[in-house]
Amino acid sequence: MSDAQTTNETRGNAGRGAASAPAARILVVEDEAALSLLLAYNLEAEGFIVDRVERGDEAEVRLSETVPDLVILDWMLPGVSGLEICRRLRAREATRGLPVIMLTARGEESERVRGLSIGADDYVVKPFSVPELMARVRALLRRARPDRVTGVLSAGDLELDRQNWRVHRAGRDVHLGPTEFRLLEHLMEKPGRVFSRAQLLDSVWGLSAEIDERTVDVHVGRLRKALSRGAEKDPIRTVRGAGYSFDETFGKTC
Missing domain, CATH: 3.40.50.2300 (Response regulator)
Known part of the structure; x- marks a missing residue:
């Protein structure tokens, strides 16, 4: 097990009603x-x-x-x-x-x-x-x-239903595997926060998972392909040399 410093972060307001729901x-x-x-x-x-x-x-x-x-x-x-x-x-x-x-x-x-x-x-x-x-x-x-507990995370036309394990975008079902679902859920919980590949491995796969960090890139690629069609905006942002984040500007108008 790796030593990790505890933080006092609270859940971001990507979830519907998260701003008013007290933390458990x-x-x-x-x-x-x-x-x-x-x-x-x-x-x-x-x-x-x-x-x-x-x-x-x-x-x-x-x-x-x-x-x-x-x-x-x-x-x-x-x-x-x-x-x-x-x-x-x-x-x-x-x-x-x-x-x-x-x-x-x-x-x-x-x-x-x-x-x-x-x-x-x-x-x-x-x-x-x-x-x-x-x-x-x-x-x-x-x-x-x-x-x-926020049951639904939403941003723009994208909605993730935790209880029913379903994702919708622009009114259509988005079919994700279990790993891609957990990956999207983790990123949507804190829009704008950049997670390194190592952090995503810890949080989504678990610290005991013996897999290469490049596996994260493969699953992010699958997630992007499932989420976006045609000219639709990609909600996942790549930060060169750092990792990935859910784009905090996704679904917002200027």
């Missing part, structure tokens, strides 16, 4: 410092507000002070176990419906059943794909707090 707050309870930092970096890049603690007893204190919108909870923690924290959350009225994703190195079916039976909403086994975990976070928030 997520509590990460993970005692592995590198993994905790990685999760915070990726969640903040998605526009969420992140709190981090490394001990179960610290999590108990934090949860008694402020109830977040979602908890990412490691199974094995010093102080109080993640399993016990989840059980206590479900026993309290104020946190009974709080979405919980459990992280664990335990992959056996019996352990997964145990985690879900005490009230976890989802269960992710380490090592995991970061993009997949981000998708699970958004899916849980859409069900529990739909006001905190």
Whole structure:
């Protein structure tokens, strides 16, 4: 895992209603410092507000002070176990419906059943794909707090529907593969921000992906071909020597 500095960026206003929707707050309870930092970096890049603690007893204190919108909870923690924290959350009225994703190195079916039976909403086994975990976070928030997650990103005549995994441009369906969809989604979330190929590999493919950075160029080419017909403007901007961005002027009139 690479060291990454956390940021306090908030989601751009490419999403419909994003300017007025408050950012969801997520509590990460993970005692592995590198993994905790990685999760915070990726969640903040998605526009969420992140709190981090490394001990179960610290999590108990934090949860008694402020109830977040979602908890990412490691199974094995010093102080109080993640399993016990989840059980206590479900026993309290104020946190009974709080979405919980459990992280664990335990992959056996019996352990997964145990985690879900005490009230976890989802269960992710380490090592995991970061993009997949981000998708699970958004899916849980859409069900529990739909006001905190923008379901549709739009710019000009281009619209990306996260919930139904569909893209439209000028009234027509744009057929994208899963990777091109995630790539477009990531770029549209922060119009104007330039992402290097390495950053896109981390965010779209996951840090564990053993693929060449030139793969990004191939998928950007496919995305451009699918999005634009004839003389239609290309919404993806290439920044020589730096990477790619979603053109912040796309769909705007002078």
